[in-house]
Amino acid sequence: NAGVTQTPKFRILKIGQSMTLQCTQDMNHNYMYWYRQDPGMGLKLIYYSVGAGITDKGEVPNGYNVSRSTTEDFPLRLELAAPSQTSVYFCASSYGSGASNQPQHFGDGTRLSIL
Amino acid sequence: DQQVKQNSPSLSVQEGRISILNCDYTNSMFDYFLWYKKYPAEGPTFLISISSIKDKNEDGRFTVFLNKSAKHLSLHIVPSQPGDSAVYFCAASVWNNDMRFGAGTRLTVKP
Numbered sequence: 082n083a084g085v086t087q088t089p090k091f092r093i094l095k096i097g098q099s100m101t102l103q104c105t106q107d108m109n110h111n112y113m114y115w116y117r118q119d120p121g122m123g124l125k126l127i128y129y130s131v132g133a134g135i136t137d138k139g140e141v142p143n144g145y146n147v148s149r150s151t152t153e154d155f156p157l158r159l160e161l162a163a164p165s166q167t168s169v170y171f172c173a174s175s176y177g178s179g180a181s182n183q184p185q186h187f188g189d190g191t192r193l194s195i196l
Numbered sequence: 197d198q199q200v201k202q203n204s205p206s207l208s209v210q211e212g213r214i215s216i217l218n219c220d221y222t223n224s225m226f227d228y229f230l231w232y233k234k235y236p237a238e239g240p241t242f243l244i245s246i247s248s249i250k251d252k253n254e255d256g257r258f259t260v261f262l263n264k265s266a267k268h269l270s271l272h273i274v275p276s277q278p279g280d281s282a283v284y285f286c287a288a289s290v291w292n293n294d295m296r297f298g299a300g301t302r303l304t305v306k307p
Contacts, residue, residue, distance in 0.1 A: 085239070116297075123200065123285060123297030124240070139294065171239050184230060185295070187239030 087188035104172030113155035202298035219286030
């Protein structure tokens with residue numbers, strides 16, 4: 082019963098490096114999301130996807146890219162890492178939205194430090 | 197702009213007593229509200245939700261109250277248990293795909 086799986090759990094990057102945060106879900110959910118949580122703050126939506134091949138920006142998309150080639154996977158790409166991107170990243174998924182009122186299911190997060 | 201606010205960073209209650217966590221919002225278009233619970237090194241887990249057409253929703257020891265005129269919601273936990281100690285996030289959305297979260301309230305339930 083894996084749910085939403087994120088890898089890696091921890092990572093340290095140097096400024097300017099790139100990396101991909103992986104997220105996969107086994108619940109056949111249509112909707113997937115990426116959030117970041119900075120210390121003392123709530124989660125902020127980076128990107129979301131309503132299905133394979135469809136992605137859209139959230140509240141804080143700058144510096145990130147996403148793709149959704151399959152229902153299961155929703156990787157988040159950092160192209161040129163900056164210290165401001167030091168954060169904990171959470172991936173989530175849900176069956177529907179709006180009137181479906183489906184809650185989001187979260188992974189355990191990736192703690193990313195950029196030095 | 198912070199559309200969802202949890203003004204109490206922390207709350208401490210005695211085991212068996214009531215815990216009341218509060219949340220205020222500014223966007224009158226929000227129509228769906230949720231509470232999530234988070235333990236250290238884990239992702240948030242869904243606790244309870246309420247639609248804007250209701251003013252109360254109960255699930256066991258957890259009750260969420262919504263006051264649309266005041267743009268305020270609260271989570272009541274009765275009775276509180278030590279295992280309830282966690283960070284609680286309030287969240288709100290117009291549609292579920294653009295959810296805004298509060299900064300969280302750390303609840304400590306003392307035995």
